[in-house]
Amino acid sequence: MGKSDPFPMPRTGLSPSEIQDKAVEIAIDQMRAKGFEKVRLVDVAKEMGISHAALYSHFQDKTALLDAVSERWLVNLDQKQDLLVLEKRDPLQKVLTWFQNLHRMKLEKVKLDPELYKAFDMAAEQSKPFIQTHLSNMRNQMSKLVTEAMEQKKLKKKDVKMVTEILISAGTAFTHPKLVAQHSEENREPLLLQTIEAVLKGLV
Known part of the structure; x- marks a missing residue:
């Protein structure tokens, strides 16, 4: 058995499309706050309460999110x-x-x-x-x-x-x-x- 993650990310309870919509909304807020060049997927994922790896399954990179x-x-x-x-x-x-x-x-x-x-x-x-x-x-x-x-x-x-x-x-x-x-x-x-x-x- 593999080791369990000591810091598991909480489940969002959102569907894939809802996750994408939420990520877009957060990205918009971050773009307005600090400019599109400073938007990072890891920051968006953190605000959503999911791992950045999970977010990468929906957006392959920052450009895809933008x-x-x-x-x-x-x-x-x-x-x-x-x-x-x-x-x-x-x-x-x-x-x-x-x-x-x-x-x-x-x-x-x-x-x-x-x-x-x-x-x-x-x-x-x-x-x-x-x-x-x-x-x-x-x-x-x-x-x-x-x-x-x-x-x-x-x-x-x-x-x-x-x-x-x-x-x-x-x-x-x-x-x-x-x-x-x-x-x-x-x-x-x-x-x-x-x-x-x-x-x-x-x-x-």
């Missing part, structure tokens, strides 16, 4: 945009609101959660899988809005994919992670809306 933090934020962002797409109103107005929301949510993150935004920006630079999922969701949302606008004859019948890419490309200067951060002290929302309105007029 990615989970960013992914949670993007999932929430995408869900809000999904609800917008389903609203029963003018699809062209929804296109404007979609860009406005995306810009505002990223700008808010830069200002209120700068450390979390830095972690997200790093993941975006490396084009992590969850970032690709977010970009795919963005295109799907815009594609639905474009299709709806064409069906209501608010836009000319054209290739939906092409129009979607035109619109998203036009908004990139206002929604790209680095550019949002670089211009965070400027009020660029009016220019964003004017830009998208001009593009839409060219597609009517």
Whole structure:
């Protein structure tokens, strides 16, 4: 028989998904308190009352945990945009609101959660899988809005994919992670809306 651990870690009573959620919440608190660079899995595990080895079974390293933090934020962002797409109103107005929301949510993150935004920006630079999922969701949302606008004859019948890419490309200067951060002290929302309105007029 092997020796028992003289300092057994208490059981959490949490499911694997609950452990992951709790770890993300603690990581967020630590990022806000001391910066994302100083977050350590061993500290997160200690606060949870589990061994760091147990936490490693859920997150292979610190980067994986930070990615989970960013992914949670993007999932929430995408869900809000999904609800917008389903609203029963003018699809062209929804296109404007979609860009406005995306810009505002990223700008808010830069200002209120700068450390979390830095972690997200790093993941975006490396084009992590969850970032690709977010970009795919963005295109799907815009594609639905474009299709709806064409069906209501608010836009000319054209290739939906092409129009979607035109619109998203036009908004990139206002929604790209680095550019949002670089211009965070400027009020660029009016220019964003004017830009998208001009593009839409060219597609009517």
